[in-house]
Amino acid sequence: MAKILIIDDETQLRGLLSRIIGLEGYEVIQAENCTTGLRQLERTHPEVVLCDVKLPDGNGVEMVTRIKQAEPDCEVILLTAYGNIPDGVQAIKNGAFDYITKGDDNNKIIPLLSRAVDKARTNRRRNAATAAGSTGQGFDAIIGSSKPMRAAVELARKVAGTDTSVLLTGETGTGKEVFAQAIHRAGKRKDRTFVAVNCSAFAKDLLESELFGHTAGAFTGAAKNKKGLMEEADGGTLFLDEIGEMPVDLQAKLLRVLESGEFIKVGETKPTKVNMRVIAATNRDLPAEIAAGNFREDLYYRLSVFQIKLPSLGERPSDIDEYARHFTNVFAAKMDKPVETIEPGYLELLRRHPWRGNIRELRNVVERSMIMASDGVLRAEDLPVELQHGAPASDDSTLPLSLRAIEKQHIARMLGHTGGNKTEAARLLGIGLTTLYRKIEEYGL
Numbered sequence: 001m002a003k004i005l006i007i008d009d010e011t012q013l014r015g016l017l018s019r020i021i022g023l024e025g026y027e028v029i030q031a032e033n034c035t036t037g038l039r040q041l042e043r044t045h046p047e048v049v050l051c052d053v054k055l056p057d058g059n060g061v062e063m064v065t066r067i068k069q070a071e072p073d074c075e076v077i078l079l080t081a082y083g084n085i086p087d088g089v090q091a092i093k094n095g096a097f098d099y100i101t102k103g104d105d106n107n108k109i110i111p112l113l114s115r116a117v118d119k120a121r122t123n124r125r126r127n128a129a130t131a132a133g134s135t136g137q138g139f140d141a142i143i144g145s146s147k148p149m150r151a152a153v154e155l156a157r158k159v160a161g162t163d164t165s166v167l168l169t170g171e172t173g174t175g176k177e178v179f180a181q182a183i184h185r186a187g188k189r190k191d192r193t194f195v196a197v198n199c200s201a202f203a204k205d206l207l208e209s210e211l212f213g214h215t216a217g218a219f220t221g222a223a224k225n226k227k228g229l230m231e232e233a234d235g236g237t238l239f240l241d242e243i244g245e246m247p248v249d250l251q252a253k254l255l256r257v258l259e260s261g262e263f264i265k266v267g268e269t270k271p272t273k274v275n276m277r278v279i280a281a282t283n284r285d286l287p288a289e290i291a292a293g294n295f296r297e298d299l300y301y302r303l304s305v306f307q308i309k310l311p312s313l314g315e316r317p318s319d320i321d322e323y324a325r326h327f328t329n330v331f332a333a334k335m336d337k338p339v340e341t342i343e344p345g346y347l348e349l350l351r352r353h354p355w356r357g358n359i360r361e362l363r364n365v366v367e368r369s370m371i372m373a374s375d376g377v378l379r380a381e382d383l384p385v386e387l388q389h390g391a392p393a394s395d396d397s398t399l400p401l402s403l404r405a406i407e408k409q410h411i412a413r414m415l416g417h418t419g420g421n422k423t424e425a426a427r428l429l430g431i432g433l434t435t436l437y438r439k440i441e442e443y444g445l
């Protein structure tokens with residue numbers, strides 16, 4: 001039940017409004033001045049405040065700012081005197097949802113109130129999701145309470161406060177970057193920069209100049225001096241993702257930096273000092289890469305002083321439900337599409353899937369099924385077909401529906417999700433707009 005706080009010193013009007021609003025099924029709280037109003041606000045956390053302008057100890061227009069400061073999710077509707085539009089306009093500038101003139105009939109007040117309540121609830125969900133879904137924050141953002149996951153978090157917490165290099169290993173999508181950020185945030189360098197570089201994203205020469213920087217004219221195209229990522233990370237943390245992809249001669253240069261705390265920019269002769277913590281990550285088997293001559297053993301020993309292996313989802317199926325619920329909340333807030341129920345069949349299919357892409361894959365699957373979901377329920381049929389039927393079916397006749405029927409159903413749901421916006425539906429479906437129009441006609445949608 002949504003709560004509405006009415007702040008008004010006129011007892012009669014306050015009582016009348018309370019009755020009207022109470023009859024609509026809202027819980028009403030009353031206050032006769034600003035001081036009690038703010039106290040009630042803090043105690044009861046209402047969705048909406050209806051606030052008079054002239055109050056014995058203050059002004060409603062200013063109260064809007066104070067209310068929004070104390071409870072940013074709460075929406076305020078100002079009760080202005082007849083004909084006093086400037087007050088209402090100023091209130092909206094201060095962040096009020098809207099204003100109504102005293103004496104307006106119920107037909108206006110109730111729908112407005114209902115819209116304000118909806119808005120306040122959206123604010124709440126959105127803010128809760130920003131807090132919950134913000135990966136790359138601290139250890140609190142790391143989800144997973146299985147034993148292997150707790151062991152990995154405990155190790156990471158222990159090393160966070162030191163300046164030791166850390167090597168994070170684990171399959172793709174297991175959260176290596178999430179851990180790297182959490183270690184940085186929990187360490188002494190938390191107020192300095194966290195610089196992440198994906199070693200596989202650059203050609204060899206480019207990676208060197210990205211990392212070390214270069215001087216003007218160092219090579220064709222180097223028009224200006226350029227600061228390298230190591231310099232950017234000075235005082236903070238350098239996260240070297242996919243370190244296994246780093247070319248061998250660059251590995252030698254990196255080792256020198258780690259040992260001397262100095263590096264030489266491309267095109268320069270004198271060294272530059274740097275003070276940074278290094279966290280590296282890989283999904284490769286580095287000892288095997290060493291044996292194959294692709295990775296330097298000395299760098300491996302330098303980086304792996306403290307090694308943390310992140311468990312794959314397959315090693316901890318008991319965490320799957322927790323991730324599913326977490327990402328459902330995150331996307332419900334992002335899409336402003338609340339989900340009240342996750343059907344057991346949905347979770348059961350998630351538990352059966354091999355999750356080669358680990359948490360990243362699971363997150364994407366939940367996001368996709370949230371698009372498909374309707375009536376606040378996440379059902380097995382909202383999952384991608386390959387999850388609904390285990391491994392890709394070798395024989396189409398095993399499918400309960402023909403592919404045409406599945407395509408029709410899928411397009412219809414996507415159109416429902418986009419509120420009939422065909423351009424957006426075509427984008428999400430990954431097809432051209434003309435194709436979408438053709439299919440709509442073909443299927444009589």
Ligand SMILES: Nc1ncnc2c1ncn2[C@@H]1O[C@H](COP(=O)(O)OP(=O)(O)OP(=O)(O)O)[C@@H](O)[C@H]1O
Binds near residue numbers: 135175281283
């Ligand atoms: N423990 C976790 N709790 C919540 N979200 C997580 C967790 N681990 C990973 N994620 C989410 O999964 C996705 C992949 O995580 P991340 O990029 O850290 O994986 P990775 O191991 O670095 O992947 P890659 O090896 O492909 O670089 C991100 O969206 C991240 O937010």
